[in-house]
Amino acid sequence: MNKLEKSFLNKDQFGENFLWGVSTAAFQIEGAHDADGKGLSIWDVFTRQKGKIKNGHHAIDACDFYNYYKNDIQLVRELNIPNFRFSISWSRIMPTGIHPINHLGIDYYNKIIDFLLECKIEPWVTLYHWDLPHDLEVKGGWTNRECATWFSEYVEVCAKHFGDRVKNWMVINEPSVFTGAGYFLGIHAPGKKGITNYLKAIHHVTLATAAGAKKIREKLPEANIGTTFSCTHIEPFSDKPSDIQAAKRVDTLLNRTFIEPLLGLGYPLDDLPVLKKLNNYIQEDDLDNLSFDFDFVGLQCYTREIVKSSLLIPYIGAELISAEKRNVISTEMGWEIYPPALYYILQKFNLYKGIKKIIITENGAAFPDTVTNGKVYDIKRTHFIQDNLEQVLKAKQEGYKVDGYFVWSLTDNFEWAEGYNARFGLVHIDFETQKRTIKQSGIWFRDFLEQNKEII
Numbered sequence: 001m002n003k004l005e006k007s008f009l010n011k012d013q014f015g016e017n018f019l020w021g022v023s024t025a026a027f028q029i030e031g032a033h034d035a036d037g038k039g040l041s042i043w044d045v046f047t048r049q050k051g052k053i054k055n056g057h058h059a060i061d062a063c064d065f066y067n068y069y070k071n072d073i074q075l076v077r078e079l080n081i082p083n084f085r086f087s088i089s090w091s092r093i094m095p096t097g098i099h100p101i102n103h104l105g106i107d108y109y110n111k112i113i114d115f116l117l118e119c120k121i122e123p124w125v126t127l128y129h130w131d132l133p134h135d136l137e138v139k140g141g142w143t144n145r146e147c148a149t150w151f152s153e154y155v156e157v158c159a160k161h162f163g164d165r166v167k168n169w170m171v172i173n174e175p176s177v178f179t180g181a182g183y184f185l186g187i188h189a190p191g192k193k194g195i196t197n198y199l200k201a202i203h204h205v206t207l208a209t210a211a212g213a214k215k216i217r218e219k220l221p222e223a224n225i226g227t228t229f230s231c232t233h234i235e236p237f238s239d240k241p242s243d244i245q246a247a248k249r250v251d252t253l254l255n256r257t258f259i260e261p262l263l264g265l266g267y268p269l270d271d272l273p274v275l276k277k278l279n280n281y282i283q284e285d286d287l288d289n290l291s292f293d294f295d296f297v298g299l300q301c302y303t304r305e306i307v308k309s310s311l312l313i314p315y316i317g318a319e320l321i322s323a324e325k326r327n328v329i330s331t332e333m334g335w336e337i338y339p340p341a342l343y344y345i346l347q348k349f350n351l352y353k354g355i356k357k358i359i360i361t362e363n364g365a366a367f368p369d370t371v372t373n374g375k376v377y378d379i380k381r382t383h384f385i386q387d388n389l390e391q392v393l394k395a396k397q398e399g400y401k402v403d404g405y406f407v408w409s410l411t412d413n414f415e416w417a418e419g420y421n422a423r424f425g426l427v428h429i430d431f432e433t434q435k436r437t438i439k440q441s442g443i444w445f446r447d448f449l450e451q452n453k454e455i456i
Contacts, residue, residue: 020405031060045189151208152211163223202257206261261290272316346358366424
């Protein structure tokens with residue numbers, strides 16, 4: 001008996017008000033990189049640099065969602081998915097990052113929102129999903145304190161033009177990832193490195209998150225406002241005190257650094273001493289301005305990491321032991337497949353008293369999918385989603401807050417530095433022809449969302 005035959009998951013077990021959705025991001029799907037007045041983003045510039053993206057891939061066309069949006073939204077409806085998360089490209093709205101605005105960009109997102117509502121699909125807007133306007137990066141990007149002001153002004157434009165129809169807002173996506181990869185390691189746009197760039201970015205992004213949320217609340221008092229965090233379940237390699245402490249430092253960096261100041265708890269300086277250097281950039285009223293009473297928090301969890309103490313790694317004194325080295329089953333991204341990670345993350349974040357609601361705003365897996373006789377048999381992804389939903393249900397049944405689950409992603413897309421090599425979609429895309437093919441995982445999810453009885 002295979003997993004599909006023995007799965008007893010039932011949508012009704014999660015409750016009538018549980019939110020089901022699918023997530024996307026503008027730069028990863030839209031293409032049309034310079035259409036209708038769009039300005040350059042840091043990712044437009046980064047992908048042009050030799051050696052930055054695997055196989056020299058770029059996102060000039062991506063999934064061409066810019067032109068295929070009606071087709072893809074109809075796929076969302078066909079899959080019985082009631083909530084669609086997408087991001088707005090800042091440089092499509094404000095080509096230089098500041099005024100003036102590009103009305104053709106406004107018109108484009110208005111068409112998406114209107115068509116979603118016509119299809120009876122609820123729009124969930126992410127205001128920032130990593131694609132900072134390049135002109136702002138020239139001015140220092142997230143290392144410049146002014147970014148919080150620039151971002152707030154951009155948010156105000158979005159609230160003004162879309163707020164009459166969009167009720168659900170996510171302010172900034174995964175700050176720990178784009179600051180770490182883009183401003184410390186240099187492996188993502190804008191390609192900056194070093195602890196100074198990184199610490200500045202941490203603080204200014206946190207300031208911007210609170211400022212953006214407050215701007216939405218000011219302009220749209222009834223809005224449902226959240227923001228999203230990348231979360232990874234951390235375990236020590238052994239029970240040695242040095243490994244346990246190393247794991248604690250990594251957990252602090254990856255899971256606590258951004259959410260705690262936004263909850264009014266301040267930065268976790270004591271558990272990760274390098275963060276004390278943030279005091280060099282914190283001004284008089286900053287700590288009072290960092291917090292916001294979010295209506296929900298979005299958590300995005302894909303795997304766990306095993307951590308070992310290492311004196312050779314600066315600032316953190318720890319190294320991650322890869323899934324390959326541990327000889328465990330992993331995805332195309334090299335991430336261990338470990339569904340209990342999602343349960344442990346929900347358990348961990350439920351300890352924060354300041355969180356009202358938790359939504360899993362991304363969860364999924366990349367595998368090397370191929371089309372065979374017009375079909376994509378991605379049984380591993382189907383199992384991944386089922387196993388993770390079992391962990392969500394376990395957490396919910398034990399009384400933990402968890403109010404929704406969004407799959408990453410609707411379609412295969414441009415997966416940042418991985419290019420088109422990592423396929424996460426419920427829908428396969430042939431990037432040469434733009435042909436869409438619903439995968440077996442998409443069919444399973446469609447049927448799961450439709451049925452009111454056990455899958456047998």
